[in-house]
């Protein structure tokens with residue numbers, strides 16, 4: 093396969109989460125996922141509901157679409173999904189194409205599959221799914237991915253979405269597992285109703301207050317960084333911004 | 334002087350701003366400032382209104398107070414002011430004391446004065462004050478500080494508070510000035526009424542929406558990261574949290 097299955101391309105917008113929070117970025121969302129998280133906010137990438145919108149595009153076509161939308165008004169692209177790690181060689185070519193234009197690349201994946209092009213990503217977020225998702229991440233595979241990135245000195249982070257106490261304990265177990273490597277470790281407060289209309293900021297801030305309380309009470313979580321989805325605070329649940 | 338003028342010590346709480354946003358941290362606020370910003374949210378550190386609360390403390394006394402308050406429930410301390418860069422040798426000793434206990438140190442200063450101990454700080458934020466503050470930063474001195482930190486490969490960032498279009502243009506000028514060094518560059522949306530009671534989150538999110546719009550419209554600001562003061566969103570204007 094020399095093409096990328098693209099669900100949507102949009103931006104420029106603000107990256108509202110994780111290790112480059114606040115950075116202006118274009119977004120490329122790939123289609124397809126090997127998980128089926130119960131609360132997936134991008135289920136349209138894999139559940140068939142919007143399959144007529146998927147475009148098979150070459151790396152150059154994606155690049156051209158980004159330039160058409162963003163012009164010179166960006167120097168960072170975020171690749172998300174679905175799970176972009178399902179894509180091999182064309183993703184590597186795409187990242188190299190962006191680097192040739194001095195555009196940095198961020199990417200998020202759940203850590204269920206390794207790709208050698210992970211080493212090329214400028215800011216990589218590995219986001220293992222907690223129990224509330226209904227998924228059971230393969231932790232030995234995750235160890236393998238984390239240690240490879242660590243030894244390569246990749247600029248990467250772990251990010252766990254936390255909806256409830258059980259998720260928090262899962263995050264704590266993972267934090268303990270990798271603590272000696274001093275890897276940036278983010279918690280992201282779950283958006284329990286991604287379809288809700290209107291201003292959801294007070295509900296999300298209330299959840300963040302809860303998560304901050306959990307972290308502040310726990311001496312095993314001194315290093316983690318609990319953060320909101322800023323775009324959801326500012327723009328609520330709008331898509332494509 | 335072998336003591337540190339301490340205004341307040343509190344925590345553990347969450348660092349709501351800048352380069353380590355979300356990190357659990359203890360706070361040490363020093364007394365005294367060489368600036369008088371119009372909108373200073375810590376004017377009590379320098380305007381005499383709370384001068385009876387200032388304690389002259391040795392580095393060891395500050396350390397002991399931190400341990401008394403936070404126990405083992407922190408591994409990061411944020412030093413802020415006032416302007417902590419007014420303090421020389423005792424600050425160096427204090428940072429070394431924290432490092433001996435494997436506690437990381439963050440520090441924020443406006444960049445009006447150099448100290449050799451800047452090199453010891455684990456995350457250093459230089460925050461030159463924009464026109465709305467009424468201050469006129471010495472840009473040659475600032476260049477000197479920024480270049481020293483850059484050549485030492487310090488983990489530091491620039492952060493500009495933005496209240497209005499004039500502040501934004503000032504941030505743009507500074508971004509242009511240092512762009513070739515690729516220094517992390519944050520914008521922080523100004524809290525125009527730090528004394529306001531009650532829930533201020535919708536006003537602050539509205540201001541952030543405005544700032545995001547300015548950044549998104551400006552191809553000269555592709556690298557900057559506009560962020561809120563998260564603690565003000567979650568906890569409004571409470572002091573000591």
Ligand code: SF4
Nearest residue numbers: 125127128129132174
């Ligand atoms: S891994 Fe991500 S895209 Fe896949 S189902 Fe889970 S939340 Fe959705």
Ligand code: SF4
Nearest residue numbers: 366368369370373415
């Ligand atoms: S530099 Fe900081 S502490 Fe000093 S007056 Fe300005 S805002 Fe206040």
